Every structure is written in C-alpha cells, then in structure tokens.
Amino acid sequence: MVTQSHILNWSNAFTGRMQGLSLESSPFAARAASLAERLQDETGRGILPFMTMPFRGALEKEIPSVLEKLAGCKHMLVLGIGGSALGARALQKAFAPGQDRPDHAGPWLWIADNVDADTVTALFDTLPPKETALVVISKSGGTIETLAQYFLARAWLQKALGEGWKKQVVMVTDEKAGFLREEADREGIASLPVPDYLGGRYSVFSAVGMLPAAFLGVNWRALLDGASSVFAPLLKDMNTLAAHPAWKLALWNRMLMDKGYSQLIFFSYIPLWSCLGSWFAQLWAESLGKEGKGSMPFPAVGVTDQHSVNQMFLDGPRDKGCLFVHCPSLDKGPAFGNDVPEKWAWLKGRRFGDLLEAEGLGTRMALAGHNVPLAEFVFAASDERSAGTFMGLLELATVLTGWLLDINPIDQPAVELGKRLANAKLGAPGYPEENTALDAFLNRKGAVDAF
Ligand code: PA5
DSSP, X not given: OOOOOOEEEOTTSXXXXXXXXXXXXXXXXXXXHHHHHHHHHHHHTTOOHHHHOTTHHHHHHXXXXXXXXTTTOSEEEEEOOGGGTHHHHHHHHHHOGGGGSTTOOSOXXXXXXXXXXXXXXXXXXXXXXXXXXXXXXXXXXXXXXXXXXXXXXXXXXHHHHGGGGGGGEEEEEESSOSXXXXXXXXXXXXXXXXXXXXXXXXXXXXXXXXHHHHHTTOOHHHHHHHHHHHHHHHHHOGGGGGGSXXXXXXXXHHHHHHTTOOEEXXXXXXXXXXXXXXXXXXXXXXXHOOTTOOOEXXXXXXXXXXXXXXXHHHHSOSOXXXXXXXXXXXXXXXXXXXXXXXXXGGGXXXXXXXXXXXXXXXXXXXXXXXXXXXXXXXXXXXSHHHHHHXXXXXXXXXXXXXXXXXXXXXXXXXXXXXXHHHXXXXXXXXXXXXXXXXXXXXXXXXXXXOO
16 A cells, blocks of 8 residues: 655644754764664563554454454443553544434434533433443543543443443453453453553553544454554664654654744644544653653644634744644645625635645644744544554654653653542541641631632
8 A cells, every 4th residue: 555655744843942053963862873772672571552552453453353252232322531442442433433413314323531520411311222332441440530430331231231231341450450350351241451661651553542442333443553554664763763753753842842832833724633632641651751841732723723722823922833733735625705794805716625734824824923843743644544643753763852851751650649638538448647737728827719
C-alpha cells in the first residue's frame, strides 16, 4: 500500500522569543544520543509497550472473539475515566460520528466517564439491558469513579437479566491484579488485558481504545498500523532518533518551556478530530505537569474556537506555542449556488470546505504574525491510519519531552491526593493523615459572601 507522507512544517516555529534559535543549535539537542540509548534500553526491557506493541497478536484474536459474543448488542456502555475513556471518545468522534447525527441506526457507544447521577440515571432508564454490552475499563481495577458506576450498572443488569447479566459484561483491566481482575475471575466474566507498563494515557492502542473502536466498525487495525509506522524506524535503528519527528517535537517543546512559553495550544482544523485534543491534553498534562515543570495543553478546534478563545491566543500573554493541525484533502462538501446574495457573491461556485481551509490559513498567519511559535502538521489524509500515526507520534513526543525535563512522564503521583481525600471523606478506612487534613480544611475560618 502506498501512503502519502504527512508534513511537519517548522517554518513558523521560531518566532517571538524563539527567534534566532533552531533545533540543531539547541543545547538540548546534544541529549539525542543518550536518550536514544535509553529508548533502546527501555523498549528492550519491555517497559515501553506503547511503542513495541507486543500485545498486538493477541488483540487480533481477542477482539473479534469478544465482538462475536456481543453480537446481539446494539449498545456498548463503557465505564472508565481519564486514559480509560478519552482515547475511545476521540476515535468515536473522529471515525464513527453518526451518533451525533440524525437518522443514526446504531451501533451506539456511550462513554460514562464522570460521577454524574443525571447521566447514569438516564442511561439506566433508557438503555435496553438485553442489547447493551457493559465494558468496564480500568488498568488498576480500583478507580473509585469507575467502580462506583460498575456497582450500579451490575445491579441494573442483574435486575433485568438475572444470571445472564455476566454474558453482557467485558472487563478491560490488568491481567493479574486489582478488583476488576478478581471480579472477572470470580464471576467468569470475559476480560481483555491492559498489558503491563501500559499506563492509561498510553493505552489507546490496546483493548482500552480498540475494543470500543472495533464495536463501532472503526478500522482499528489501520490505527495500529499507523502507530507502528511511527515507531518502526526507531525500533530498527535508535540512532535515527535525532531525525525523528517525535524527537524534534520534544526538543522544540523543551525549548519553548525554556523560553517561558507555559501553554501549548492544540489547534485542530480537522473538525472531526476535535476530541483528539482532549485526549492529547490529558496525555501531555498528566505526563509532564511535575516538579513545577511542563506546559499547559489547550485543545481548540477550528473554526469554532476562532470565535471564542482565539483573541487570547493572539493578543493575550505571550506564553503560548501552538501545534496546528490540518488536512487539505478533507471532503469539501456542497458548493454554493447562484442564489448566494450579491454581498457574498465571491462564494459562488466555491465549496463549503474551502471556507475551513481559508480560515485555517488565516488563523495560521495571524498566529505567526502575533509571534506565536507554531509547528504545523499537514495531514495527507484524515483516515484511521493517519490518526494512528499522529497519536503514536504524540505519545512518543510526550515521553521524550518528559525525559528532556528530567521528570517521569509515565506516572501521575499528584492526582492521587484528591482521590485519597475523597475516600477518607466517605469513610474509607486507612486514611488517618487525610482525615486530619480534612478536619483542618473544613474548619478553616475565613470570610464568606452569600450571593
Ligand atoms: O493516564 C492515566 O494513567 C490515568 O488517567 C488513568 O487512565 C485514570 O486515572 C484511570 O485509571 P484506571 O485505568 O486505573 O482506572
């Protein structure tokens, strides 16, 4: 298969305080060799499975077999949060957008990734239990938000289906440990593994993202092929790292942070890829926000956000870099007819998508003109393979940026505190320090205003 190349254009990447710099002359560039060695070592030891994908062979067998078992289900209800939900949503919106459109006849994917009584009640009131597959996704198998939803969903299914409830459930969780693993083994519930060392936000290419995608009829194999195509040259020869786009992105971002750019806009002019921005935001923020380092990802979608936050991008604090994403070959839709009023006569004969491309160009130029350093991704196509390539590239760029910051991009220790405090508040045992902290916080005296 011949695939066209995508482009990463650096023409406007060195404006503002980046003026006069280059990737080659960056003091961080010298680290390519040692980080290539580190990549070699960590992929060799199997601790970066998002790159090596040792699980692919098993997935090729497991997904079709699980889907066969769920053949009678028109609905899939996914319970998961963070990395266990955002990838699936991004793929749904990009490649199975029918559910947001009139006359959709299924299949339907519902992703419950919040503690929202309203939504959960509505789902249980309206979904047909017999035709709903319940997919519980949690790497740790112990995430309270997901488990709380599961306990309610289990009761809902049991009430409607009796013993048959188990046939409708699939767990996607750690192979050996955690509550969901125990539950799957105890109840004989079908399960798919989240491989070792594959943290939530790096797990979209495992069953975490691929099972919901496959259920929707998305070409999940092409997504995997796209991701593999990014990693293959490196896995063959790590010495090519310095020329790899993921390294260049990491280097550029490290340079941006060094120059005081504390925000990174993810501006997608591929409208259907808008939720890729939320997926990327989690990947970037949870991986890099450590020890006072990192940059704040800001997902935006063209053209919609030209009319909301773009003013701030252009003329607010000079603290933003931008990843600008577009695809000139998107379907352009209908053409304007001769009935267009005279004032807009210049639209006659043009197509709807011409407006998107022209506005993308205008925004790109405006950002560059306002000295927002901008790396421009030009996609040859917006299909599954292209998205897989992009997501793989972003995952690797994130890890490399973390290494250039000398932090661990794989863990997320800070977010645990809030969860421990919530558990303590609800009376969970084993949180003495959190209980003391809660008392102090809740009894803090200060002025309050009623309004
Ligand atoms: O990226 C991550 O590791 C997190 O966002 C997790 O995906 C999230 O906390 C959910 O964790 P789990 O999959 O263990 O339920």
